[in-house]
Amino acid sequence: MIKVIQEKCIGCSKCIPVCPYQAITLVEKKAVIDLNACTLCGACVPECPVDAILIEKSQERAANFADYSGVMVFAEQKYGTIMPISFEILSKARELADVLGKEVTAALLGHGFHDQAEELIHYGADKVIVIDDAFLENFLDEPYTQALAHIVNKYKPEILLSGATAIGRSFVPRLAVELQTGLTADCTDLDIDPDNKELIQTRPAFGGNIMAKIRTTNHRPQMATVRHKVFDPLPKDETRKGQVIQEKVTFDATKFLSKFLEYINDETQSVKITDADIIVTGGRGVKCAENFSLIKELASALGAAVGASRAAVDAGWVEYSHQVGQTGKTVKPKIYIACGVSGAIQHLVGMQSSDIIIAINKDKDAPIFKVADVGIVGDLFEVIPQLVKKLSR
Ligand code: FAD
Ligand code: SF4
Ligand code: SF4
Numbered sequence: 001m002i003k004v005i006q007e008k009c010i011g012c013s014k015c016i017p018v019c020p021y022q023a024i025t026l027v028e029k030k031a032v033i034d035l036n037a038c039t040l041c042g043a044c045v046p047e048c049p050v051d052a053i054l055i056e057k058s059q060e061r062a063a064n065f066a067d068y069s070g071v072m073v074f075a076e077q078k079y080g081t082i083m084p085i086s087f088e089i090l091s092k093a094r095e096l097a098d099v100l101g102k103e104v105t106a107a108l109l110g111h112g113f114h115d116q117a118e119e120l121i122h123y124g125a126d127k128v129i130v131i132d133d134a135f136l137e138n139f140l141d142e143p144y145t146q147a148l149a150h151i152v153n154k155y156k157p158e159i160l161l162s163g164a165t166a167i168g169r170s171f172v173p174r175l176a177v178e179l180q181t182g183l184t185a186d187c188t189d190l191d192i193d194p195d196n197k198e199l200i201q202t203r204p205a206f207g208g209n210i211m212a213k214i215r216t217t218n219h220r221p222q223m224a225t226v227r228h229k230v231f232d233p234l235p236k237d238e239t240r241k242g243q244v245i246q247e248k249v250t251f252d253a254t255k256f257l258s259k260f261l262e263y264i265n266d267e268t269q270s271v272k273i274t275d276a277d278i279i280v281t282g283g284r285g286v287k288c289a290e291n292f293s294l295i296k297e298l299a300s301a302l303g304a305a306v307g308a309s310r311a312a313v314d315a316g317w318v319e320y321s322h323q324v325g326q327t328g329k330t331v332k333p334k335i336y337i338a339c340g341v342s343g344a345i346q347h348l349v350g351m352q353s354s355d356i357i358i359a360i361n362k363d364k365d366a367p368i369f370k371v372a373d374v375g376i377v378g379d380l381f382e383v384i385p386q387l388v389k390k391l392s393r
Contacts, residue, residue, distance in 0.1 A: 001056045002038055004031045008052035015044040015053060020206075065158075068220040070102040072157035074148060075120050075128070076167055077110050085163035087123045087233035089226055092190055093161055094124035094234060096199070099192045102158070103127060107151045109144060111137035121242035124234050128244045129155065135251050138260040141171045143251055149178045150249040157221050159199050161190070164225035172225055181219035186326075187226050188349070199224070204326055204349055228274050229332035229353070271305035273322060278335045281307030281324055281351075282317075285340015285361065285380055289317040294384050295339060301391040307331065307351075309341045325350035339380045343368025360384070 011029030023037035024044060031052070045053050071093040075086040090106065097104045106125040108117055110132065117128040129151050135143040144167075152160060152175075162168040164186045176183035184201035188211070191200040198215050199222040205212035216222040273279055280302065282295035292312070299306045308322040324331055326346040336354035341347060343359070343366055351357070352371050359372035360380045369375045376383055 002033055002035070002040055003054050003056075004033060005052045005054060006030055008050045009048075010050055010052075012049060014047045014049065018043045018047045065220055068156045068158040070105060070155075070157050071097040071100070071159040071161065072105045072107055072152065072155065072221070073125070074160070074162040074168065074172070075106040075108045075116075075125075076163050076165060077108065077116060080110065080112065080116065082108075082116050082119055083163065083165070084233070085165055085168075085226075085228050086120070088229065088231045089161050089163060090120065090124040091234045092226070092231045093159075096159060096190060096192055097126075100158075100197060105129060105155060105157060107131075107148055109133075109136045109147050111135075117244040121240050121244075122236050122238050124240075126242050128242065129247050130244060131247050131249055133249065133251070135253075138263070139167050139170075140256065140258055140260055141174055142256045142258070144171045145174045145178055146251055146255070147249050148175055151247060152179060152221060154247070160221040160223045162223075162225050164227045168225050172223065176223050179221070179223075181221060181223055182214075182216040183223040183225070184214045184216075185225045187224045188230055190224060190226070198222070204346075209345060227330040229330050271299075271303070273305045273307050273324065273331050274329055276305035276331070276333050278302050278304035278337070279307045279324070279331055279333045279351075279354075280304045280337045280339065281309065281341055282312050282339050283309035283341030283347075284311035284315070285342075286312060286317065287340075289315075291381075292317050294381070297388050298337070298339075298384050298391075301388050302335075302337075304335075304337075305333075307336075309344075309347050338368050338372075339384060341368055342366050343371065 009030045013026055015031055016024045021037045021039055023034045024031050042055055073089050073093045076083040093104045103126040104124055105127040106120040108128055108130045111134050113132055117130055120128050131147045162172045173183055184203055187201045187203045189202040193200055201214045201224045202211055280295055280299040282292055286292055296306055306322055307324045308318045310323055310325055312318055313320050313323045326349050328350055330350045332353050334355045336351050337358045339360045357372045358374040359368040360376045360383050361368055362379050364377045
């Protein structure tokens with residue numbers, strides 16, 4: 001809750017320019033805050049010389065914290081295959097749980113499992129809770145929300161992690177509302193505060209210009225989603241032992257709002273950028289859709305996937321599924337070749353942990369060269385054909 005104490009406000013306007021959301025106006029010499037625009041960021045409060053702006057945060061702790069313990073991972077699977085993101089998150093969950101001295105539990109939802117639960121144990125889980133039900137055969141928001149809410153309410157983890165995948169992004173916010181707790185989406189790092197054992201959730205904010213550290217102080221579980229390739233999985237250890245628990249849930253099918261019709265594969269990428277060892281990315285420097293064939297030629301000569309900057313996607317030269325960056329995919333190939341990409345921070349957050357970065361740009365001062373291992377200052381329309389020629393030999 002935010003309010004301006006009208007009797008104190010002297011109409012000095014100092015709070016107006018500091019509001020990043022233009023939520024404050026002056027009406028009859030008194031500050032008025034548009035509650036629909038205000039995000040409670042707090043920037044205006046210290047600016048007021050007469051302490052007229054008040055933010056009241058609920059001090060009420062909705063959950064009994066002592067009841068919550070350990071780290072839970074939503075283990076995503078597709079047609080019975082555990083998705084790599086689940087192993088990546090398990091590795092971080094293991095690290096966090098070891099700091100807390102607690103267990104890692106994986107929640108596995110679906111239908112017709114065989115030995116997938118054991119696999120999760122081999123990658124770091126102590127316990128796997130499985131709900132095997134025909135309602136969970138194909139992903140749909142409502143049954144997945146009901147099933148995971150059932151597990152969380154019963155097993156009460158203090159931390160719940162999921163992949164920021166199409167599935168995670170779709171139902172995990174819904175789950176957070178159901179559980180009446182907070183959710184930090186697209187985290188790039190997770191840590192435990194050594195003083196109070198809270199989860200510190202780091203993610204880019206304000207267009208990637210700052211890294212925000214977010215805490216869930218009043219509610220449990222502390223929920224976060226993490227993108228692909230942010231963490232490395234632990235090596236598989238087939239000697240690890242753990243417990244597999246079969247759970248049952250009674251679904252309320254009256255709350256199901258959608259139904260599964262068919263699965264259509266994304267045919268726009270022959271090699272997926274999230275799985276590729278080599279990615280050749282084109283940016284605005286490619287100039288038009290037709291020129292993207294040059295990027296595709298280099299990619300095909302290398303057996304690589306085709307990536308794109310947002311500028312190239314927004315221009316309609318290539319589909320969104322190719323976009324690398326903050327609002328696209330996070331990638332970590334062995335080799336990343338950026339052609340005509342300037343290296344804006346929102347692009348860098350999606351690719352800077354690639355093993356080797358090669359940049360081709362005609363501007364020697366382009367920021368991409370700051371992260372590049374190999375920089376080619378030159379015209380991509382001259383450099384790429386030469387590379388393709390050499391590679392085809
Ligand atoms: P530009 O910045 O225009 O760079 C083009 C480069 O091509 C220049 O460096 C130029 O020197 C070079 N060039 C031109 N001609 C040639 C040539 N003939 N040969 C060689 N080099 C040449 N961007 C992303 O990429 N991914 C994201 O997910 C993303 N998310 C965003 C989220 C938010 C909230 C915001 C605000 C922005 C986001 N952006 C994202 C956009 C980002 O800020 C940049 O605008 C974008 O990355 C620029 O794309 P670019 O490098 O292709 O284009
Ligand atoms: Fe603006 Fe932040 Fe103040 Fe709200 S709290 S009025 S968003 S500065
Ligand atoms: Fe009123 Fe304080 Fe804003 Fe000045 S800074 S207009 S006194 S609320």
